[in-house]
Each structure stands twice: as C-alpha cells, then as structure tokens.
Amino acid sequence: MLRRCVEAQSKLRFPPVFCRMTALGLLEVELPRLMRCSGSDGDMRPERVVAGQNAHHALAGIHDVQWSGLIQTQVVADAVCCTTAECTWVMMAPVLSMLELVVLGDSMMRRDAALKRTSIAGFEQYLDQLRERCKRTKVKGFRACCKALKLIRENTDSSMESRVRVTLDQYGLGVPNVNHPVVHPITGRMLYLDMAYPELKIAVEYDGRFHADQWEADVERRRILDELGWDVIQVTAADMRTEGDRHALAMRVAQHIGIRLGRKVRVRAPLAVEQLADGRRAPEAAWKRWL
Structure with missing residues (x-):
C-alpha cells in the first residue's frame, strides 16, 4: 500500500x-x-x-x-x-x-x-x-x-472476537469482559481470556488458529484453566456463519451460564446492533439478577 x-x-x-x-x-x-x-x-x-x-x-x-x-x-x-x-x-x-x-x-x-x-x-x-x-x-x-462508541472495546485481538462479543449481547447474554486476565496463584503465570464472564468463571475463546505448533500450548493453557475452575467455551468460524449458527452459539453459552447458576437461562430474540447502540436494552443481562 x-x-x-x-x-x-x-x-x-x-x-x-x-x-x-x-x-x-x-x-x-x-x-x-x-x-x-x-x-x-x-x-x-x-x-x-x-x-x-x-x-x-x-x-x-x-x-x-x-x-x-x-x-x-x-x-x-x-x-x-x-x-x-x-x-x-x-x-x-x-x-x-x-x-x-x-x-x-x-x-x-x-x-x-x-x-x-x-x-x-x-x-x-x-x-x-x-x-x-x-x-x-x-x-x-x-x-x-x-x-x-458505546459498544467498542479496547484490547481485543481479532475482529472475530468482536463479532462474537456483540452476538452474545444481541441475544441478551450481556457483554463479556475482553482479554480478561487470570493469574495462576502458585506459578504467577498470567493468562488472558478472549472473553469472560468472571462472576461465573466462564471463558469464551475464539479459535481461528488451528496451527499444529499451537496445539501443545493450547492444551497446556486449557489444563491450567481447568485446574483454576474455569469453564471454557470454544468458538470457531463455523459458529458465526449464519443466524442459525449464531443462535445455536448463544444457546450453548446460555446453557453453560445456567449450569453455573443452577437454573435455566433463556436467550431473547436478537436485537439489531443498531438497537444495542441506541441503548434499547436492559442495562445488564437478566441472569445477573440471580447472582
């Protein structure tokens, strides 16, 4: 250029x-x-x-x-x-x-x-x-x-992470924190989660890499998060291709939230992004009332 x-x-x-x-x-x-x-x-x-x-x-x-x-x-x-x-x-x-x-x-x-x-x-x-x-x-x-301006977030790593975050908000699941830091209490090692609901220790990780040399590091990362009690939801491009795929992703995340809360969590009909930007939504996800 x-x-x-x-x-x-x-x-x-x-x-x-x-x-x-x-x-x-x-x-x-x-x-x-x-x-x-x-x-x-x-x-x-x-x-x-x-x-x-x-x-x-x-x-x-x-x-x-x-x-x-x-x-x-x-x-x-x-x-x-x-x-x-x-x-x-x-x-x-x-x-x-x-x-x-x-x-x-x-x-x-x-x-x-x-x-x-x-x-x-x-x-x-x-x-x-x-x-x-x-x-x-x-x-x-x-x-x-x-x-x-109300919807943008600093410190993301990829555009697909941004699209996943907005999708979850559209379906009423709230805005997950981006690049949430997790510190291992023994080793002091710092990990950054793509997206997280820290109140529930649920992580949403977008995986668009699939490189062989990354596999071992990813397995170790997943092991550490498991030991620390994090529930990791893996998302790929296939989860974002169609509205049906995005709805299925929202349902999957809602199910994980429901398991953590011990009660059923429903997703709503998705709002348009323009509606989110206009503020035509609840100030927080409905499930947060049950914390």
Missing part, C-alpha cells in the same frame, strides 16, 4: 491526504467487511480526502472522497500523509454496517501495542471536536460513531 501511495503522490502537484480504505492499509489496521466503498467491486484506486467540490480534480488512478468533517492527519513512514485512526473511523461509517463500525473501532485499539492506533479516549476527544463542526454543517458518519 505504501508503495502505491508514494507512486500516486508523485503524480500530484500537492501531497494528498489518503483516507478510508487506503488509510487503513497505511495504518496496518485489519480491514472491516464493507457494504460499499471505492475499494470494493474491483476498484482499488488509492483514496484521498478533499474538503469540498472546489478541491476536487479528477485524476486517473486516484479516487476523491469529499468530506465536510475535521480532517485530522498523520505522516506514515516519513513518506505519505493519511487521516488518523479516529478520523478514518468516522469517514468509514457511511460505508459500514453498525456491526462492522464497532469491529473497526475495536481493530484500531488492539491489545498488541504494535497494532494499537488509538484508544476510547482518543475517539471521544475527536468526536468532541467534531461535534463543534456538526453545529455548522452535516458531517457524514458522526452520529453513527457516537452510537458505536
């Missing part, structure tokens, strides 16, 4: 500010699933942001994206300029579903410091600045991001 952007920049009189999918590539952020964008349908031209119609000049090999928001930038590899993670997140909102907007926000705040591009505080600060701009002009993506 960097090479393509440097090449595209060399053809322009003024250095561009690359945005949206191009910015995600430059920032090395995991790409979301698009609804629509210039980067879809085979159009892989670098995208640059322009503030208005007057700044737009059609150029072969460059796709202009007009946007009225606060254009916040950063330099990558001392070579090209792109929108920051926070700015890119808002610019991507019009071409993403609410779920994928949440997933993208998570992807920008990875637990791995080498992949972490911002924080919830960073998003909040940028949206506060953008709020002032919205008093004068409409900014596409602002409202959606304000809603998605």
